[in-house]
Amino acid sequence: MMVIMWKKFKNWLNQNFDNKEDRLRDRYLDIKNHEVTINGLDYFLAKAVIPDIPEILGIERAVYGGQTPWDDKAFQNEISRKQDRFYLVLRRNDWLVAFIGCNLNFETKDCHISNVAVAPNFQDHGLGYFLIAKIVKKARELEFNKVTLEVRVSNEKARSLYKDLGFREAGIKKGYYNDDHEDAIDMVMDLTEEPGIEE
Numbered sequence: 250m251m252v253i254m255w256k257k258f259k260n261w262l263n264q265n266f267d268n269k270e271d272r273l274r275d276r277y278l279d280i281k282n283h284e285v286t287i288n289g290l291d292y293f294l295a296k297a298v299i300p301d302i303p304e305i306l307g308i309e310r311a312v313y314g315g316q317t318p319w320d321d322k323a324f325q326n327e328i329s330r331k332q333d334r335f336y337l338v339l340r341r342n343d344w345l346v347a348f349i350g351c352n353l354n355f356e357t358k359d360c361h362i363s364n365v366a367v368a369p370n371f372q373d374h375g376l377g378y379f380l381i382a383k384i385v386k387k388a389r390e391l392e393f394n395k396v397t398l399e400v401r402v403s404n405e406k407a408r409s410l411y412k413d414l415g416f417r418e419a420g421i422k423k424g425y426y427n428d429d430h431e432d433a434i435d436m437v438m439d440l441t442e443e444p445g446i447e448e
Contacts, residue, residue: 270355278335278387288375290341294383297328297336297348304345305338305366312366316428319364327363336364337383339376346371349380353391360388362398377407381414385438394441399425399433411436 282295297305302324309317319327327334327350336350350364362384367376388396399422400407408418416436425433 278391280337285339285379287339287379290374292346292376293340293343295338295340297338297350299325299328301338301345301348302328305348308345308348308366308368311369318426318428335384335387337380339380341371344368347376347380349384351384351388351396353393355391358392358394360384360391360393360396362396365398377410378414381411385414385440389440394439396438396440398436400436401426402432402434408434408436414438 280294280296282293285292285294302321305324306317306321309319328336333353333355334350335353336348338345339347345368347367348364349362352361352363354361362381365377365380367374385396396416397419398411398416400411402421416438418434419437420435422433422435424430
């Protein structure tokens with residue numbers, strides 16, 4: 250009798266606690282593709298899929314002077330990993346104009362933004378702010394403790410945006426970038442103490 254009760258208790262425990270991570274992931278990361286309005290313009294927000302990769306690489310080339318810091322295979326690997334990666338794209342009139350991606354570590358409760366880029370013609374329209382705010386909101390919903398990212402020391406514009414969003418500088422990674430070995434600044438948003446940000 251005790252063995253049966255113990256098995257029932259273990260099953261109940263597994264269903265109600267061990268699967269919390271899966272339930273949070275299913276609830277908050279299974280977003281429906283939909284229209285959003287950012288600074289008076291309509292865009293289409295969607296989860297990134299493999300066919301988006303050529304356009305994502307096109308944005309990288311436009312933003313990084315013809316270079317693609319991540320190649321086709323790297324993006325395929327990232328977008329295919331549904332358990333611990335989350336990528337979003339923004340489209341305007343069916344053109345992919347911005348994207349963001351993050352790594353989700355459910356053990357450490359850390360959301361690391363690994364990639365964010367906006368097509369040059371759409372910069373300074375609030376798209377980067379919108380996408381980062383969306384990822385921060387998802388991290389909060391997943392009950393994560395922090396959101397992290399790296400930014401080039403020379404990228405004053407991005408650093409200013411991240412600070413406006415509530416990130417703080419937390420250290421330097423020397424020679425972090427492969428192309429020119431520029432230093433990166435580690436930036437952190439502590440979700441246990443920071444107020445929510447508006448999307």
